[in-house]
Amino acid sequence: MWAFRSVLLLRSAAGRAMSQGPARRQRPPKDPLRHLRTREKRGAAWEPGGPNTVYLQVVAAGGRDVGAALYVFSEYNRYLFNCGEGVQRLMQEHKLKVARLDNIFLTRMHWCNVGGLCGMILTLKETGLPKCVLSGPPQLEKYLEAIKTFSGPLKGIDLAVRPHSAPEYKDETMTVFQIPIYSVGQRKRGRDPSLVVAFVCKLHVKKGNFLVLKAKELGLPVGTAAIAPIIAAVKDGRSVTYEGREILPEEICTPPDPGLAFVVVECPDEGFIRPVCENATFKRYQGNAEAPVALVVHMAPERVLADSRYQQWMERFGPAAQHLVLNESCSSVHNLRSHKIQTQLSLIHPDIFPPLATPCRQEEVPASRVPTVRGECLLKYQLRPRREWQRDAVINCNPEEFIAEALELPNFQESVQEYRKAVRDGPTPAENGSQYPEIVFLGTGSAIPMKIRNVSATLVNISPDRSLLLDCGEGTFGQLCRHYGDEVDRVLGTLAAVFVSHLHADHHTGLLNILLQRERALASLGRPCHPLPVVAPTQLRAWLQQYHHQCQRILHHVSLIPAKCLQKGAEVPSPEVERLIGSLLEACDLGEFQTCLVRHCKHAFGCALVHTSGWKLVYSGDTMPCEALVQMGKDATLLIHEATLEDGLEEEAVEKTHSTTSQAIGVGVRMNAGFTMLTHFSQRYAKVPLFSPGFNDKVGIAFDHMKVCFGDSATVSKLIAPLQALFAGDIEEMEGRREKRGVRLARAALLSGEVGGPEDGAPQQKRALPEQPQSPQSKKVRAQ
Ligand SMILES: [Zn+2]
Ligand SMILES: [Zn+2]
Helix, strand or coil: CHHHHHHHHCHHHHHHHHHCCCCCCCCCCCCCCHHHHHHHHHCCCCCCCCCCCEEEEEEEECCCCCCEEEEEEECCCEEEECCCCCHHHHHHHCCCCHHHCCEEECCCCCHHHHCCHHHHHHHHHHHCCCEEEEEECCCHHHHHHHHHHHHCCCCCCEEEEEECCCCCEECCCEEEEEEEEECCCCCCCCCCCCEEEEEEEEECCECCCECHHHHHHCCCCCCCCCHHHHHHHHHCCCCEEECCEEECHHHHECCCECCCEEEEEECCCHHHHHHHHHCHHHHHCCCCCCCCEEEEEEECCHHHHCCHHHHHHHHCCCCCCEEEEECCCCCCCCCHHHHHHHHHHHHHCCCCCCCCCCCCCCCCCCCCCCCEEECCCCCEEEEECCCEEECCCCCCCCHHHHHHHHHCCCCHHHHHHHHHHHHHHCCCCCCCCCCCCEEEEEECECCCCCCCCCECEEEEEEECCEEEEEEECCCHHHHHHHHHHHHHHHHHHHEEEEECCCCCHHHHCCHHHHHHHHHHHHHHCCCCCCCEEEEECCCHHHHHHHHHHHCCCCHHHEEEEEHHHHECCCCCCCHHHHHHHHHHHHHCCEEEEEEEECCCCCCCEEEEEEECCCCEEEECCCCCCCHHHHHHCCCCCEEEEECCECCCCHHHHHHCCCCEHHHHHHHHHHHCCCCEEEECECCCCCCCCCCCCCCCCCEEECCCCCEEEHHHHHHHHCCHHHHHHHCHHHHHHHHHHHHHHHHHHHHHHHHHCCCCCCHHHCCCCCCCCCCCCCCCCCCCCCCC
16 A cells, blocks of 8 residues: 555654645736737738747647647737637636637547547637638538537637638638648548648748847937837838938848748658658649748557658658657646546545556657657647747656645544545445446536536446446547546447436537547457437437538437436336347446436436436536426436536526535435435636535545445545545635635625625626527626
């Protein structure tokens, strides 16, 4: 038990951290759209002299759990290349501000590149960003239409699509050329997966700097109005005549910085190799180049990179070009904070909080003739001011450091020891000794994927070879990868069905990736692929159909079971659905799979699963306290209930149609549930929600990657003490906020002469229900 030994070894260090207060200084809120106002002030006539600073940074290095995405920075603009699931979460964790994105470039209409785009767009809309331009494959327009089937009209943000056939795009930083590349010979059926779009980006020439001292030495009228035209001329490379003397630009000006280029190209399979290698536009940037190519970013599997034709093509960019590879052989940890918290939690209980899998480097094909650099999360290549690789931001995941940090926290080690003693002395878990069902929480946060908590998903392993997913928010597959590592294909192979509670983005936008990755998993397991039953509101069908018909084939992976058909007493509309339900029950050994409407948005469901061995599992989805759920869930063995908000925020909970902690616990009591696990916490409680007095030995808090079975209830409910020690700083900060809010509320009530005045000092707004469109000006709350 290495962890426990280190607890003892590092005990003496515990006192040191005592004096450091956990309170952080609060900064005044920044204006997220400051850059747009600056741009407006400059006016249309403003002509930039080319950017001083430009770098490319790897957001996602191409691994199976994160995909490939690239962020490009200049002092004027920010760009994103590809936006798969989880990219927004990584940008949040690594402080790459989405509010500053002007342009998103997509290399191909495939879920691996666009899966995170729906969530990203919702976030950009909330930020108030007036416009964002999407460039790439022709299906993008249709993709946006498809998103609207669940997001509602995307009012308030101007989403322009610049198809690949549009002329080049130019802004303050660079000119971007889109190059369509059509696959040969491998034309698959469907929505033209044979097209990828590559991007050649040419930085503007940066004009030289005017050398003031030199100019003074030469007697030029520095400091007077007469100098302006002289500066303008020499910066443009023209010589000037001053008092009869010709002055060459190089005498008083540094040389201009040439217009370097970089290339982003996806080559997903061998069918694209020839079209890439023979492409005429690329040829213009090879050999005697129009602009020297400083960097080529390859989103391509190893087998493409190893192809001799592709290698020759790479060589033709010349010895000065650098090559960056983003693909599945990358072994970089991306979700550092997730690893950190799990490492620390596993000190408390390594079975309930099993350490996450770290990606291991896959076989690389050796003998590349062109030196290439493998992508790592946050690796940078700087184009200006100096061309160089920069590794200072690259993530270093050091579990020893996380452990040491936790062990230095006051009272942590003591509370862990007390906890272990209490668990040892407590009732022996699970008399029947069954490990199943095993519940793995994959996403326990609401609304937006954040660094500590991803959005809703819970895996129920009914037996070693049968499982169900309850909700499936963006990034669920990535969470599965990080939880199971190399086992992920086996786990996908056990998946018998997915339950989608309602159509808010935080509950279903991870579904398509699960379907696509399951197809791959079954193939690798040598098993036939059959459609996966998905129990969901019928409205899901519209999204799946639109995406299928306009973007990428997907429907053959799904058999939709309308959630309403599983309501008590509901009529099953067709023998086909009847058959699907029957085989689902049989596959999972379930006696019953029931749903009920809950109090959230329209068409929101909870569900209850009754196993033939007698256990009953109830899941609330998102809801206010709901009598129908109480009735359906009577005597549940386990209730998994949302607890979005802390006690005291009942009014906000009603506005957002969610539950508070005590309300969720109350539902469990009324249901006579054996145990209640709380989940779907507002992201304002980043690490841990505020504990309420209602906590007892029948209540537990879910964390991402937490793994429990019914026998763990005593072990789970006792976790609160060590959790309080681990998160003391955060809890203190949150309680401080709560107190301040209380004072503000009281003051506002005094001023307005009524009780229950506006919160946070802001004028009270009647917020629209989540599924209704909202006016762009209102301080919006994302439907969650
Ligand atoms: Zn919701
Ligand atoms: Zn939600």
